[in-house]
Amino acid sequence: MAPILEIRNLYKNYGATEILKDINIAIEPGDFLVLVGPSGCGKSTLLNCIAGLEPISGGTVTIDGRDMTNVSPKDRDIAMVFQSYALYPTMSVARNITFGMKVRGVDAATQAAKLKHVASLLQIEQLLDRRPGQLSGGQRQRVAMGRALVRDPKLFLFDEPLSNLDAKLRVEMRTEIKKLHQTLGATMVYVTHDQIEAMTLATQIVVMKGGVIQQMGSPAEIYNRPANLFVADFMGSPAMNLIPVRTRRNGEGTLIEISRADGEPIVLRDRKAPDLPSEVILGLRPEDIAEAGFRAGEDVQEATCLVDMVEPAGADTYVVSQLGGRQVTARLHAETRARAGAPLALAFDMSKVSYFAPDSGKRLN
Structure with missing residues (x-):
């Protein structure tokens, strides 16, 4: 099976400072890839490079067999869910979810059908007439996910989407995202600094430190056979x-x-x-x-x-x-x-x- 996402020899520099160093990743359709590591390791920068929000200094990014290295974000067939939710405060939940489709010229009937499907999937039917200010953190995150889901993209990209939630709600939303992945069979790339989140959600984990991949593998491989002392110490609670x-x-x-x-x-x-x-x-x-x-x-x-x-x-x-x-x-x-x-x-x-x-x-x- 051909990779849905392939990153080859990717470098990212800010001036003379190397942020990402020779990144090589390939994942198959339906994989849930989690990029994990401490703050400053380069995981969010890598996600932004995949999305096209950051230009890369070297290497290639291929999505579904197409070289996307120099393609603008809107043409990469991706959808992003951010840590900050980024909802329009004056719009209803329904309009927040459908706004992107409206801008792209999707007809009203298709918008309504997708809204209904996504609202049912995320269990937010009763919230469609509310505005973001009337929602809890978990509800806002569902709306942000709904806005991404109606796009039906090749890749879903999540940038620490649960970090603003309290501990109990994080666990609940983690379960919801896991169920969503199993239901949709979609390909997801997810950034977190929380190694428990990584172990729980991923089919493949990339552990990063200082802009370098320390190890890539299944959760079981990462946990049972850490490649080095950093991975052994970072992955696991309590640590090895x-x-x-x-x-x-x-x-x-x-x-x-x-x-x-x-x-x-x-x-x-x-x-x-x-x-x-x-x-x-x-x-x-x-x-x-x-x-x-x-x-x-x-x-x-x-x-x-x-x-x-x-x-x-x-x-x-x-x-x-x-x-x-x-x-x-x-x-x-x-x-x-x-x-x-x-x-x-x-x-x-x-x-x-x-x-x-x-x-x-x-x-x-």
């Missing part, structure tokens, strides 16, 4: 534990030595580890560290750690210990008897371990 360790081979695999301030080093065995340098960064998700007795298997290694902090979180309890000079978080069951200042036997699932080079940060396994 990243612990400096020493390694040495023996007849039964690789011994992993983790220093601790309260006693002798912890030594864990990894039977399947590749050849590793003597000093590496070990990565392990909080859910892959359990209380001893709650996880079993040939790859599970147990060790006793001193608990620094206990953080109840409803269905889970997070337990923090100091290992390798770092805070290490274990995601335990709600009924754990862990207590701050007391020792606790923990089980480390070594089949889920990632290893990273301390100098380059690159994944080693």
Whole structure:
């Protein structure tokens, strides 16, 4: 299947400052691509380059097989939903949604049919006569999405559309956008700094830092096999534990030595580890560290750690210990008897371990 969006060797400079560096992305029709990264990483600039709102300094942007690099935004067959909603305050909801069609010369019957369909899809039929000032934030966002949906474009582009909403409404709107994507089968490119939003919505994720793509892959690939230390630390809540360790081979695999301030080093065995340098960064998700007795298997290694902090979180309890000079978080069951200042036997699932080079940060396994 030919890509619906293909970006090749894209660069964006402001004067002598490089904002985007050699960006290469290809997605298929129906994909939900999320561009994620910290503020200033270039994700919104990249979205604007796709939309044609920013001229690029090098490379090409192709949409549905057509080179759109120098084509104006109105001719790219795209629709954008902005963080600010950008609704006309003096127009009704219905007129806000249909205004673009009217400008393009779409006949009244088609406008009415599309308005009816989109209003039903977004469950805003009862709001059509109101003005934006009479709507909540979530309702305004639905109207902004409705205005984009009536265009039936090749690409939907979303620029942090939920960032102005409160936490509960963000979750609700995230679900609505996910359902919308499943219903329409449309191709969407979505910018966010919220890695939970990225993991929840995406079929493909691009993680960015400093204008450079750090990794592109499915949510499972990004989460389970981060390409480097930045991705490992950025994607996941709580973040992956990243612990400096020493390694040495023996007849039964690789011994992993983790220093601790309260006693002798912890030594864990990894039977399947590749050849590793003597000093590496070990990565392990909080859910892959359990209380001893709650996880079993040939790859599970147990060790006793001193608990620094206990953080109840409803269905889970997070337990923090100091290992390798770092805070290490274990995601335990709600009924754990862990207590701050007391020792606790923990089980480390070594089949889920990632290893990273301390100098380059690159994944080693």
